[in-house]
Amino acid sequence: MKENIAIGIDIGGTNTSFGFVNKKGEVYFQKSISTQSYINFNDFINKLNTEIENGQKIISETKNIKLIGIGIGAPNSNYYTGNIENAPNLPWKGKIELVNIIKKYYKVPTFLTNDANAAAMGEMVFGGAKNMKNFVVVTLGTGLGCGIVANGSLVNGHRGAAGEMGHLIVKENGRACNCGNNGCLETYVSATGIVRTVRKLLGKQHNTSKLEQIPANGIDAKKISELANNGDNIAIEAFEQTGEKLGKALAKVVTITDPEAVFLFGGLAKAGNLIFEPTRLYFNKNVMNVFKNNIPILPSELNQNAAILGAAAMVF
């Protein structure tokens, strides 16, 4: 008997990864290609198709598979239209009718959603939210994304723009955001946000931080995390401030959506207790009684291949 397989594709600003995934979340073949090398979208699609066909051949040597669908996660994607629209971090400008184009090649059901929604689907199908009908996934990358599941379904909203938690204004006249507003959550809580926090803290002239010895443009979230784990005071303070903002914002999202649990996903979430402890502390301080100490804030259980699994999960 043939085994049902979905292709999960994760289109990022730097690289695009894809993989062949079965119902259990096992990845049979995966590969990455450069996104940014293909300024012309047709060239990108041709390269992607060639690699997918190559993958299919390799798998077919040992397994009997049937492609039942394709799921794609990409920034600035609209689930309803199947289009990528004006993505500032992708090389192709304007509107890309991605689902229509992919369907022409493969003639299987094809789904497109943004990265955070794909992460939420992945968590539900393959990760820690397997038995949950109401939960929230927050993705902490260059920006901050949020996928919300209610009544067992993804909340897409009217125009496919639900879950824009990264653009909750958490400080009036705060940091400038790419969206045009000021004080958006993601300017504080993201891999880039914590770097801005460190730069600001360095302005306060602590004399004991190793971060003073690195040029500002050499500081990244990973470095801050390493130094915090070694007891660096500014690095620790930066994580505390980040967790405070995240915990207070989660209190708002939980008050609106009443999830069973919240999952944190992505680079910053890998900093473990550095981020989880202040987040939980300020969440519980700022949420109403019915939710206090009642909402597990957990690391995502999707680690390797998470983006591919999340995209493929839309098919299953």
Next chain:
Amino acid sequence: MKENIAIGIDIGGTNTSFGFVNKKGEVYFQKSISTQSYINFNDFINKLNTEIENGQKIISETKNIKLIGIGIGAPNSNYYTGNIENAPNLPWKGKIELVNIIKKYYKVPTFLTNDANAAAMGEMVFGGAKNMKNFVVVTLGTGLGCGIVANGSLVNGHRGAAGEMGHLIVKENGRACNCGNNGCLETYVSATGIVRTVRKLLGKQHNTSKLEQIPANGIDAKKISELANNGDNIAIEAFEQTGEKLGKALAKVVTITDPEAVFLFGGLAKAGNLIFEPTRLYFNKNVMNVFKNNIPILPSELNQNAAILGAAAMVF
């Protein structure tokens, strides 16, 4: 042929209203009884049953009806358990297994939800949200409630506590709230919240407001609205500050849920432009571009019998 009829019951702290409603939202018979006169819950249920039976007899004289279900809206209600739990504004303490009790008498499907969710259901079935799958209803009464519909279904959340928008913290160390926290939205935006705002503004010693001539405990939202319509400066300022807080909070709820429209329901919403204009202004100032000037903030289209219609809507 018999006409399908639902009973809608609205249990409030002062009165309980019920009505027989058909699929078009026509109310054939309705009546109110006192809630607060019945300290003993069994006495209350006996009175309610007697009045419902009486209503059935009266309708049966002219119409051929079939009771297909009962919907109940009540404060502190849990949709999942069918219970009212620890309602501070009702005379019966602890847990009331309302749905189980009602089912024993009528042997039809019976649904219980909180007032704001009932208002959202009413808006969807009989009101302005008839063709919408994603929208938000905000009820402005003694407190502030919020019902959210996503993908065509009410968002109840994991424990039936979704939509607690009234308890978004909008000011750190702000006004004391009944929930135990400080700075909750409903301490500013509600019939009681606007009275607190007026009291605070009176402390600023404007000398031209008629509100100075009324004892503090004689000021209510209706009076403030009347005076604002007559150009009273403190009354107008109070509505502006209320709309500012509401608009900014709606920006947060919309950023999370991406609705097609927002409906305002209840006493304060009847103040018309006094509340709608500042709400829309500060909403659009504080929301990201995709939503700016893109989300209609509208008065509820349920006016008369709204609470009964909302409760009955759960059946249809």
